[in-house]
Amino acid sequence: xxxxxxxxxxxxxxxxxxxxxxxxxxxxxxxxxxxxxxxxxxxxxxxxxxxxxxxxxxxxxxxxxxxxxxxxxxxxxxxxxxxxxxxxxxxxxxxxxxxxxxxxxxxxxxxxxxxxxxxxxxxxxxxxxxxxxxxxxxxxxxxxxxxxxxxxxxxxxxxxxxxxxxxxxxxxxxxxxxxxxxxxxxxxxxxxxxxxxxxxxxxxxxxxxxxxxxxxxxxxxxxxxxxxxxxxxxxxxxxxxxxxxxxxxxxxxxxxxxxxxxxxxxxxxxxxxxxxxxxxxxxxxxxxxxxxxxxxxxxxxxxxxxxxxxxxxxxxxxxxxxxxxxxxxxxxxxxxxxxxxxx
Ligand SMILES: [Zn+2]
Ligand SMILES: [Zn+2]
Numbered sequence: 001x002x003x004x005x006x007x008x009x010x011x012x013x014x015x016x017x018x019x020x021x022x023x024x025x026x027x028x029x030x031x032x033x034x035x036x037x038x039x040x041x042x043x044x045x046x047x048x049x050x051x052x053x054x055x056x057x058x059x060x061x062x063x064x065x066x067x068x069x070x071x072x073x074x075x076x077x078x079x080x081x082x083x084x085x086x087x088x089x090x091x092x093x094x095x096x097x098x099x100x101x102x103x104x105x106x107x108x109x110x111x112x113x114x115x116x117x118x119x120x121x122x123x124x125x126x127x128x129x130x131x132x133x134x135x136x137x138x139x140x141x142x143x144x145x146x147x148x149x150x151x152x153x154x155x156x157x158x159x160x161x162x163x164x165x166x167x168x169x170x171x172x173x174x175x176x177x178x179x180x181x182x183x184x185x186x187x188x189x190x191x192x193x194x195x196x197x198x199x200x201x202x203x204x205x206x207x208x209x210x211x212x213x214x215x216x217x218x219x220x221x222x223x224x225x226x227x228x229x230x231x232x233x234x235x236x237x238x239x240x241x242x243x244x245x246x247x248x249x250x251x252x253x254x255x256x257x258x259x260x261x262x263x264x265x266x267x268x269x270x271x272x273x274x275x276x277x278x279x280x281x282x283x284x285x286x287x288x289x290x291x292x293x294x295x296x297x298x299x300x301x302x303x304x305x306x307x308x309x310x311x312x313x314x315x316x317x318x319x320x321x322x323x324x325x326x327x328x329x330x331x332x333x334x335x336x337x338x339x340x341x342x343x
Pocket of ligand 1: 267269294
């Protein structure tokens with residue numbers, strides 16, 4: 001029985017194009033106790049592979065976090081399968097606003113220690129004692145309240161291209177870092193202010209809100225379903241949209257436009273731009289913002305150094321990479337000395 005991918009990303013992209021089927025990009029998560037994660041993982045892989053699901057799914061003892069795409073015509077059976085799993089029955093599905101048939105090219109279902117790398121010791125606080133969940137309408141009200149402190153729980157490269165007006169956007173590389181910084185900054189307001197938080201799809205706030213309550217914050221609120229669900233509700237209920245710019249997403253689209261405002265700058269020339277790219281030098285792969293003019297001038301690279309390497313014959317590039325780790329993929333998202341216009 002096939003339990004893993006057999007096609008390369010390239011072969012898969014060709015197949016998707018050939019099939020010409022429209023795909024839906026979907027994300028969801030659920031905290032739930034999962035006993036045997038490997039059995040559950042294989043169960044999902046077998047069923048979803050049959051339904052031509054592609055994506056990145058993490059399974060852990062604490063639950064599931066999934067970002068995937070499914071052919072529109074298989075959405076019914078896919079939903080039925082979800083509903084057949086007790087803790088996923090009627091789970092909220094975030095459906096992407098801008099559809100892209102190539103958002104994912106492989107089905108990867110991985111067993112992990114946690115579904116979000118939050119760096120928290122869950123035994124040290126009550127993870128079920130969460131903040132008050134609010135929808136878009138209540139959220140809009142709350143964030144205009146002078147007694148509210150609004151915090152963006154995402155990383156710097158995410159909030160850089162889009163965030164709610166008046167939000168504090170910590171300049172952090174990881175979720176764990178932001179937890180400490182926010183706590184220190186707001187230490188004097190644990191009782192008198194309303195701490196309102198949001199993230200992409202809500203998953204990070206599930207833990208963060210419980211963590212802050214544990215740390216003594218008295219009034220903690222979280223945006224239900226994150227920016228994705230907020231946008232859906234704003235459109236559906238015709239509410240005022242208070243989000244500016246793009247919502248960073250973790251598939252190859254990299255961002256969904258929520259408002260027409262472009263709030264970021266090209267990291268190389270400072271021109272107004274909010275298009276994330278990865279440096280074309282495979283040994284670098286730095287995530288940064290680059291305008292079209294700079295992309296052309298720099299041959300899609302982040303620096304002259306990377307441009308030189310990228311322009312070498314492929315075999316020479318490979319020889320240079322041998323034995324080196326691509327550290328940017330993990331540690332240096334969107335940060336480099338050479339990027340003059342990175343805030
Ligand atoms: Zn530029
Ligand atoms: Zn580079």
